Amino acid sequence: MEPVIEYLEQNQPRFLGELAEFLRIPSISASPEHRAEVARCAHWLADELRRVGLEHVQVLATPGHPVVYADWLHAPGRPTALVYGHYDVQPVDPLHEWQSPPFEPVIHAGSIFARGASDDKGQVFMHLKAVEAHLRTQGRLPLNLKVLLEGEEEIGSGHLDALLEAQRDLLAADVVVVSDTAMFAPALPSICYGLRGLAYCQVEVRGPATDLHSGSYGGAVANPLEVLAKLVAALKDDQARITVPGFYDDVRPLSPEERAALARLPFDEPRFKAEVGVEALQGEAGYTTLERIWTRPTLELNGMWGGFTGEGSKTIIPARAWAKLSCRLVPDQDPERVLDLLERHLRALCPRTVQLTFTRMHGGKPSLTPLDHPAVQAAFRALERGFGTRPVFIRAGGSIPVVASFQQLLGLPVVLMGVAPHDDHAHAPNERFGIENLMGGARSAAYLWQELASAE
Amino acid sequence: MEPVIEYLEQNQPRFLGELAEFLRIPSISASPEHRAEVARCAHWLADELRRVGLEHVQVLATPGHPVVYADWLHAPGRPTALVYGHYDVQPVDPLHEWQSPPFEPVIHAGSIFARGASDDKGQVFMHLKAVEAHLRTQGRLPLNLKVLLEGEEEIGSGHLDALLEAQRDLLAADVVVVSDTAMFAPALPSICYGLRGLAYCQVEVRGPATDLHSGSYGGAVANPLEVLAKLVAALKDDQARITVPGFYDDVRPLSPEERAALARLPFDEPRFKAEVGVEALQGEAGYTTLERIWTRPTLELNGMWGGFTGEGSKTIIPARAWAKLSCRLVPDQDPERVLDLLERHLRALCPRTVQLTFTRMHGGKPSLTPLDHPAVQAAFRALERGFGTRPVFIRAGGSIPVVASFQQLLGLPVVLMGVAPHDDHAHAPNERFGIENLMGGARSAAYLWQELASAE
Numbered sequence: 001m002e003p004v005i006e007y008l009e010q011n012q013p014r015f016l017g018e019l020a021e022f023l024r025i026p027s028i029s030a031s032p033e034h035r036a037e038v039a040r041c042a043h044w045l046a047d048e049l050r051r052v053g054l055e056h057v058q059v060l061a062t063p064g065h066p067v068v069y070a071d072w073l074h075a076p077g078r079p080t081a082l083v084y085g086h087y088d089v090q091p092v093d094p095l096h097e098w099q100s101p102p103f104e105p106v107i108h109a110g111s112i113f114a115r116g117a118s119d120d121k122g123q124v125f126m127h128l129k130a131v132e133a134h135l136r137t138q139g140r141l142p143l144n145l146k147v148l149l150e151g152e153e154e155i156g157s158g159h160l161d162a163l164l165e166a167q168r169d170l171l172a173a174d175v176v177v178v179s180d181t182a183m184f185a186p187a188l189p190s191i192c193y194g195l196r197g198l199a200y201c202q203v204e205v206r207g208p209a210t211d212l213h214s215g216s217y218g219g220a221v222a223n224p225l226e227v228l229a230k231l232v233a234a235l236k237d238d239q240a241r242i243t244v245p246g247f248y249d250d251v252r253p254l255s256p257e258e259r260a261a262l263a264r265l266p267f268d269e270p271r272f273k274a275e276v277g278v279e280a281l282q283g284e285a286g287y288t289t290l291e292r293i294w295t296r297p298t299l300e301l302n303g304m305w306g307g308f309t310g311e312g313s314k315t316i317i318p319a320r321a322w323a324k325l326s327c328r329l330v331p332d333q334d335p336e337r338v339l340d341l342l343e344r345h346l347r348a349l350c351p352r353t354v355q356l357t358f359t360r361m362h363g364g365k366p367s368l369t370p371l372d373h374p375a376v377q378a379a380f381r382a383l384e385r386g387f388g389t390r391p392v393f394i395r396a397g398g399s400i401p402v403v404a405s406f407q408q409l410l411g412l413p414v415v416l417m418g419v420a421p422h423d424d425h426a427h428a429p430n431e432r433f434g435i436e437n438l439m440g441g442a443r444s445a446a447y448l449w450q451e452l453a454s455a456e
Numbered sequence: 457m458e459p460v461i462e463y464l465e466q467n468q469p470r471f472l473g474e475l476a477e478f479l480r481i482p483s484i485s486a487s488p489e490h491r492a493e494v495a496r497c498a499h500w501l502a503d504e505l506r507r508v509g510l511e512h513v514q515v516l517a518t519p520g521h522p523v524v525y526a527d528w529l530h531a532p533g534r535p536t537a538l539v540y541g542h543y544d545v546q547p548v549d550p551l552h553e554w555q556s557p558p559f560e561p562v563i564h565a566g567s568i569f570a571r572g573a574s575d576d577k578g579q580v581f582m583h584l585k586a587v588e589a590h591l592r593t594q595g596r597l598p599l600n601l602k603v604l605l606e607g608e609e610e611i612g613s614g615h616l617d618a619l620l621e622a623q624r625d626l627l628a629a630d631v632v633v634v635s636d637t638a639m640f641a642p643a644l645p646s647i648c649y650g651l652r653g654l655a656y657c658q659v660e661v662r663g664p665a666t667d668l669h670s671g672s673y674g675g676a677v678a679n680p681l682e683v684l685a686k687l688v689a690a691l692k693d694d695q696a697r698i699t700v701p702g703f704y705d706d707v708r709p710l711s712p713e714e715r716a717a718l719a720r721l722p723f724d725e726p727r728f729k730a731e732v733g734v735e736a737l738q739g740e741a742g743y744t745t746l747e748r749i750w751t752r753p754t755l756e757l758n759g760m761w762g763g764f765t766g767e768g769s770k771t772i773i774p775a776r777a778w779a780k781l782s783c784r785l786v787p788d789q790d791p792e793r794v795l796d797l798l799e800r801h802l803r804a805l806c807p808r809t810v811q812l813t814f815t816r817m818h819g820g821k822p823s824l825t826p827l828d829h830p831a832v833q834a835a836f837r838a839l840e841r842g843f844g845t846r847p848v849f850i851r852a853g854g855s856i857p858v859v860a861s862f863q864q865l866l867g868l869p870v871v872l873m874g875v876a877p878h879d880d881h882a883h884a885p886n887e888r889f890g891i892e893n894l895m896g897g898a899r900s901a902a903y904l905w906q907e908l909a910s911a912e
Contacts, residue, residue, distance in 0.1 A: 196671060198671075198771065200769045200771070202769075207734060208732045208733050208734055209732065209733025209734075210733070212732060213854060214754070214756045214758060214782065214784065215652060215654075215784060215852070215853045215854025215855055216749070216852075216853050216854055217732060217749065217853070218749070218754040218756050218784050218853060219739050219740065219748035219749050219752055219754040219784070219853070220728075220737050220738070220739045220745045220748045220749050221732055221734060221737060221738065221739075222734070222736075222737075222738040223756055223757055225757045225759070225760055226688065226689075226692070226756075226757045228685075229684075229685040229688040229689045229757065229760065230689040232682065232685040232689075233682075233685045233686040233688075233689035233690070234689070236682070272676075276664045276665065276668065276673060276677055277664050277665025277666070278663060278664055278665075278677060278678070278809060278810075279808065279809070280678075280807075280808055280809045281676050281677060281678075281809070282676070282677065282678040282807065282809040283675050283676045283677075284675065289676045292675035292676045293672070293673065293674070293675050293676050296675055298670070298674040298675040300670045300674050300679055300682075300771075300773060301679055301681045301682045301685065301763065301774075302670060302763050302764050302769070302770060302771060302772055302773075302774070303681070303762065303763030303764035303765045303770070303772075303774065304681055304685065304760060304761065304762060304763060304765075304777075305760065305761040305762075305765040306759065306760060306761075307757065307758050307759030307760060307780070308758050308759035308780060309759045309760075309761040309778070309780075312817070313656045313658075313758070313780065313782065313817045313818060314758060314759070314780075315654065315656070315756075315758060315782055316758055316759075317756060317758075318757075318758070318759065321760075322765070324763065324764060324765075324769065324770075326670065326769065326771055328670065328671060328674050328675070351736075351738065352735065352736055353734060353735070353736045353737070353738045354734075361768070361769045362769060396671070396672075397671045397672050397673070397674060397675070398669060398671025398672055399671055
């Protein structure tokens with residue numbers, strides 16, 4: 001592996017120039033006026049995939065932005081890894097908070113600053129450079145490799161599931177590698193082995209036919225907004241445990257080993273509170289903050305409204321009230337079943353003085369990759385060699401819908417190996433990517449092909 | 457009294473023409489572009505007051521719309537009655553629902569249809585015609601009379617309190633008569649002896665510094681919108697009783713006699729439910745619907761909002777949440793004290809994970825005129841003679857701020873003697889006033905001067 005690693009070090013200055021070229025393309029997927037730039041980015045990427053030596057490069061059209069595919073399949077009998085990433089970026093508002101223009105990359109204090117630097121162009125790029133290093137120095141990769149880079153991750157990957165199903169043969173692999181999650185702390189390589197799922201719904205409560213005068217009717221007619229507040233309030237007890245019957249039935253208990261491992265992570269609670277801007281944290285009794293965020297299901301009131309919400313006072317009993325509720329799910333909870341339980345419980349609690357409508361919105365299953373999975377262990381060794389630091393195993397509280405899609409639609413294990421710490425400002429002004437992390441990530445990716453090849 | 461009553465009957469056709477002239481003036485106080493029309497209405501009314509024979513007619517300027525005053529003070533040693541009413545009207549939206557234009561009065565099926573017909577121009581007009589009948593046939597009134605007609609009732613009477621205080625001497629009287637409340641049922645003359653007061657506030661709950669990603673933080677950070685829902689939900693128990701400590705302390709208990717009297721009223725509960733558009737009513741245990749609306753205090757959630765309220769789904773923990781809450785009050789509750797109790801209780805319930813801001817909005821005291829007050833008894837006899845039907849005593853669930861002002865600022869008893877039933881569509885399209893009620897009201901007003909003169 002020495003020539004591969006040496007190649008990476010020797011070519012670092014050129015890499016930074018190439019990455020800057022990638023970052024200069026304003027591939028904002030959410031913005032209709034940037035549509036041509038997103039397409040230009042896909043074609044730049046296709047050219048880059050050819051330059052690093054990958055084959056069968058294709059720009060696959062979707063009803064939205066295109067997906068870029070390439071592969072190298074000259075290792076018969078060896079496993080096949082599929083690298084997933086995305087080349088689209090978040091919008092740049094508020095623009096005035098950027099210290100340099102978001103699409104004019106600058107290198108400053110050891111980082112490259114630009115929109116997309118860490119999320120996810122820089123992390124896609126480090127994988128491509130690892131491929132280039134192998135092919136240029138060895139003439140081959142230690143395993144078969146496929147690369148799938150989408151242009152709609154920041155707007156929900158709306159067309160990816162259909163593409164995964166349609167291109168099932170093209171995308172056949174043994175493992176998926178994604179570098180789009182966070183490092184737990186700066187310079188601390190992290191493997192994310194669990195993501196929470198999601199179950200989202202909207203509840204409407206209807207009472208009187210129209211808003212009523214609270215003087216003429218107040219005291220005799222149920223107030224739908226109050227009914228809704230009572231319903232929502234009844235969904236958690238004083239210990240912040242969710243009271244929906246059966247809600248926790250499918251939750252896989254945390255093992256003592258995992259709890260111990262989580263407790264060993266260098267979690268800085270005062271810093272977490274300062275980031276959030278609260279004086280005190282709050283959550284389910286009996287669990288630490290990390291356990292609450294990563295390993296426990298939640299029920300969150302994401303929005304609620306009804307009645308008079310303007311300036312001043314208006315004395316009405318509102319006719320209708322609405323709430324948006326969502327649950328973060330953990331293995332082995334199922335979004336549909338959780339929504340069933342929630343709907344049943346709300347209907348049981350709801351008085352007959354009002355009507356309740358329950359609308360299912362989107363859902364996604366939670367995911368958990370066993371720590372002893374050979375691909376996870378291979379990633380561990382690769383990161384340790386790439387960064388020279390023993391990695392930590394982490395989970396994430398959010399959902400990456402595409403991860404669930406790979407697991408459920410293609411039946412593949414997913415290794416989440418992100419190398420950008422939280423303070424790289426993904427989605428915020430002054431996004432950056434540390435050059436040390438770029439290089440550590442590229443080295444780790446280079447090691448990963450070897451580790452995966454020998455692990456399987 | 458016979459010539460007075462005869463005069464009213466004989467002049468009915470002319471009265472309808474004059475009332476139509478009054479109704480043709482679009483005196484919409486809420487509409488800045490109708491400002492000149494409101495002023496024109498005030499001057500039309502001043503002329504009308506002179507025509508009926510009143511003296512000292514003044515159009516009193518306020519920072520808003522003017523107030524019209526007149527009097528007749530030639531009964532030394534007799535009591536003085538002050539008639540209050542308003543000449544401004546509600547807006548006319550939705551205009552397309554009117555079967556005839558709102559400011560082109562038409563007589564149809566025994567009613568005159570126009571904006572302001574019953575609220576309150578028609579009821580002001582019937583008082584003026586009663587004065588005219590006395591002065592034309594008797595050359596005098598049985599008592600001293602003052603008339604005060606404002607132009608801002610529909611927008612909250614914002615400048616009336618200052619005028620009452622500034623014109624304390626001008627307005628000195630023994631009793632105030634107001635015809636701006638409803639008849640309990642068609643053709644059932646009603647004396648309203650109680651109004652509820654009001655205490656209005658806004659509550660804000662602040663949590664994290666900004667909206668948080670519900671995946672990355674959900675489970676570990678208190679959700680201000682949930683906290684607010686729990687606070688609101690905790691304000692009433694399962695019997696719909698308000699749980700704020702001390703809330704009921706100052707509530708004067710209902711006497712068995714009053715409960716019996718209320719129970720005898722011809723209240724049509726199925727019709728009430730149909731009007732409201734609900735299948736089931738709901739309220740404080742142990743009280744009837746009329747008792748709940750008229751005689752018991754309430755706490756109502758008038759509005760609540762926070763988090764994501766748009767189409768679709770957004771997975772956030774909102775940073776802030778708001779609620780508008782108001783209490784209808786009954787004697788002897790005090791708005792300031794009730795807001796003190798509510799604020800103290802909310803602060804006691806509020807967890808330290810969030811910050812609560814309590815903002816006092818407007819308040820008004822409840823009012824209750826004793827049924828055995830001579831002026832109330834006089835009004836009872838006047839209505840009975842004017843309509844030929846035994847009146848009922850009713851209360852109202854709403855507040856008429858000006859009534860509290862008369863009671864508190866001038867220390868005067870107020871007799872509420874409205875003759876427009878609920879189905880006259882005050883504030884709605886196709887407002888009307890029954891000609892039978894106009895004439896019954898004018899007769900009752902004519903009798904009232906006599907009854908008040910002999911009662912005191």
